Amino acid sequence: MFVLGKELNSDLMFVVKKHLDGNVKAQKVAADNIANVNTPGFKASEVHFKDALKNVINQDRLSLAKTHSGHIPAINSSRNSFQPIVIQKNEQSFRIDGNNVDMDKEMEKMAESSVEFEAMTEVIRDMHKKLSSVIMGR
Amino acid sequence: MSIFNAMRISASGLTAEHLRLDTISNNIANVNTTRTEDGGAFKRQVVIFASRLKKNPLPYQETTQGVKVVGIKDDGRPSKMHFMPGHPDADKKGFVEMPNIEIVTEMADMISATRAYEANINAFKTSRGMLTTALSILR
Numbered sequence: 660m661f662v663l664g665k666e667l668n669s670d671l672m673f674v675v676k677k678h679l680d681g682n683v684k685a686q687k688v689a690a691d692n693i694a695n696v697n698t699p700g701f702k703a704s705e706v707h708f709k710d711a712l713k714n715v716i717n718q719d720r721l722s723l724a725k726t727h728s729g730h731i732p733a734i735n736s737s738r739n740s741f742q743p744i745v746i747q748k749n750e751q752s753f754r755i756d757g758n759n760v761d762m763d764k765e766m767e768k769m770a771e772s773s774v775e776f777e778a779m780t781e782v783i784r785d786m787h788k789k790l791s792s793v794i795m796g797r
Numbered sequence: 798m799s800i801f802n803a804m805r806i807s808a809s810g811l812t813a814e815h816l817r818l819d820t821i822s823n824n825i826a827n828v829n830t831t832r833t834e835d836g837g838a839f840k841r842q843v844v845i846f847a848s849r850l851k852k853n854p855l856p857y858q859e860t861t862q863g864v865k866v867v868g869i870k871d872d873g874r875p876s877k878m879h880f881m882p883g884h885p886d887a888d889k890k891g892f893v894e895m896p897n898i899e900i901v902t903e904m905a906d907m908i909s910a911t912r913a914y915e916a917n918i919n920a921f922k923t924s925r926g927m928l929t930t931a932l933s934i935l936r
Contacts, residue, residue, distance in 0.1 A: 761812050762815070763808050764812060767808035770925050771804065774929065777929070777932050
């Protein structure tokens with residue numbers, strides 16, 4: 660059980676989970692933008708999470724090193740509250756109705772999110788296969 | 798360089814051709830427009846595309862590629878003058894300034910823009926197909 664806990668709460672699982680959250684949010688925001696392609700004055704939004712996620716992981720690596728077995732590890736408990744950020748894009752467009760949604764770009768973002776989502780689920784599937792074969796013994 | 802670079806490049810092509818199609822449609826819609834805000838007849842508009850590729854980028858810089866629309870400009874050719882004496886916008890000699898738009902030219906441009914759009918869609922689908930195939934290696 661302890662070994663399972665270590666696998667399921669590892670850095671890799673944290674990154675994969677938060678990455679999936681980011682991809683889902685990005686897909687939702689892209690769909691929202693597309694739904695509003697004809698709304699006058701509407702400004703498209705976009706989702707950012709990758710750089711922030713990288714920083715969270717790097718910060719954890721730079722945190723207190725244990726040089727003695729008695730050292731209490733400094734667990735960054737705020738890492739679980741990591742959220743993707745949604746930013747509104749206020750760029751001008753050629754349209755007179757003030758709407759700056761670029762349909763093609765939003766479709767491309769959706770495709771990106773779905774490919775990344777699939778990649779992350781492959782990682783999870785792979786990990787489960789390994790654990791499962793260890794548990795089953797085959 | 799992201800693995801999604803090819804898809805982003807195709808998306809930029811789609812955006813550009815889409816805007817070109819909008820401009821062509823606008824030209825066709827205004828083929829008989831004699832009044833505009835700047836006075837005078839409507840002038841045919843063309844989109845100006847520019848490549849995004851930076852030549853000889855420094856090693857740490859990302860090379861964005863694809864196309865961007867630099868602007869929508871008036872075609873510089875003179876308007877056509879049609880003899881229509883009864884028209885409210887006719888000048889003293891009975892000539893009305895009409896837009897310098899040929900429907901046939903616009904239709905040809907429209908076909909070109911449509912084909913370019915379709916080609917970009919195919920390139921996009923191919924890139925995405927390659928990524929999805931790579932993912933299926935693990936299965």
